[in-house]
Amino acid sequence: GAGVSQSPSNKVTEKGKDVELRCDPISGHTALYWYRQSLGQGLEFLIYFQGNSAPDKSGLPSDRFSAERTGGSVSTLTIQRTQQEDSAVYLCASSPKAGAYEQYFGPGTRLTVT
Amino acid sequence: AQSVSQHNHHVILSEAASLELGCNYSYGGTVNLFWYVQYPGQHLQLLLKYFSGDPLVKGIKGFEAEFIKSKFSFNLRKPSVQWSDTAEYFCAVTRYNTDKLIFGTGTRLQVFP
Numbered sequence: 001g002a003g004v005s006q007s008p009s010n011k012v013t014e015k016g017k018d019v020e021l022r023c024d025p026i027s028g029h030t031a032l033y034w035y036r037q038s039l040g041q042g043l044e045f046l047i048y049f050q051g052n053s054a055p056d057k058s059g060l061p062s063d064r065f066s067a068e069r070t071g072g073s074v075s076t077l078t079i080q081r082t083q084q085e086d087s088a089v090y091l092c093a094s095s096p097k098a099g100a101y102e103q104y105f106g107p108g109t110r111l112t113v114t
Numbered sequence: 115a116q117s118v119s120q121h122n123h124h125v126i127l128s129e130a131a132s133l134e135l136g137c138n139y140s141y142g143g144t145v146n147l148f149w150y151v152q153y154p155g156q157h158l159q160l161l162l163k164y165f166s167g168d169p170l171v172k173g174i175k176g177f178e179a180e181f182i183k184s185k186f187s188f189n190l191r192k193p194s195v196q197w198s199d200t201a202e203y204f205c206a207v208t209r210y211n212t213d214k215l216i217f218g219t220g221t222r223l224q225v226f227p
Contacts, residue, residue, distance in 0.1 A: 031213060043204060043217035056214065091158065098213050102148075105158040 002026065004106035006092050012112045013082055021077045021109045025094030032075050033095075033103060034067055038088035046090075049075065050098045082113045118207050120218035127195050127225050135190040135221050137179075137205030144210035147188040149179055150217075153201045161203070164188065175199070200225045 005024045013019050025032050034046040045059040049069040060066070064082075069075040079086055089110050093103040119138045127133060139145060149161040162173025169181040179190045188205060205218040 033214065035215070035217075042219045043206075043215075045214040045216065048214055050213070056212075059214065093158075093215075095213070102160050102163060103215060104160075105150075107157045 006106040010110045018080045023075045023092030029094035030097045031095045033093040035091040036088045084113045087113045118218040122221045124222045133192040133195045137188045139207045146208045148206040150204045195225045
């Protein structure tokens with residue numbers, strides 16, 4: 001079946017612009033996660049959605065970052081007023097539900113802020 | 115600080131050599147443990163996982179890992195590596211009652227024919 005998909009695959013933006021990154025989880029998966037992979041910081045958790053519960057936003061690095069999940073499916077990660085340190089690969093993952101389950105990762109969106 | 119540590123940053127082996135990659139975590143209480151692999155140009159995929167039960171877990175492609183609770187370790191092993199095992203390997207942990215993966219810094223493995 002289809003895996004986690006993310007779009008765009010690459011995004012180049014100018015410093016100060018806003019960007020939106022999209023994630024389509026595996027159908028039926030109720031848990032959705034965003035991570036960031038960068039040279040300096042490795043792989044870091046950003047935010048997590050589970051069903052209708054309030055999201056766990058504890059990993060968001062600043063208030064410029066936000067995410068939403070519409071209809072329990074597609075999620076959008078928004079970065080406002082991008083900075084060069086936001087350059088990274090943004091990874092989305094989904095799992096069948098919360099708890100001891102494997103997270104399935106998408107291919108990521110490579111964001112470059114110039 | 116509480117963390118996941120992978121002490122081997124870059125490992126270079128010849129084909130057929132044995133592999134062991136170290137992973138230690140510093141969280142108390144119940145944890146779930148994972149090894150993920152990222153082949154060149156591909157996305158992260160699960161090699162194996164430990165939730166409970168037999169501390170020796172077997173994963174895909176001949177990999178296995180052993181959970182040693184007293185040492186807070188979850189080392190990855192393979193008796194004979196292949197060129198196709200060239201990849202970056204990440205150890206990760208989720209703590210009881212949370213689901214966010216906490217990753218180690220990764221180990222880059224290069225296998226030469």
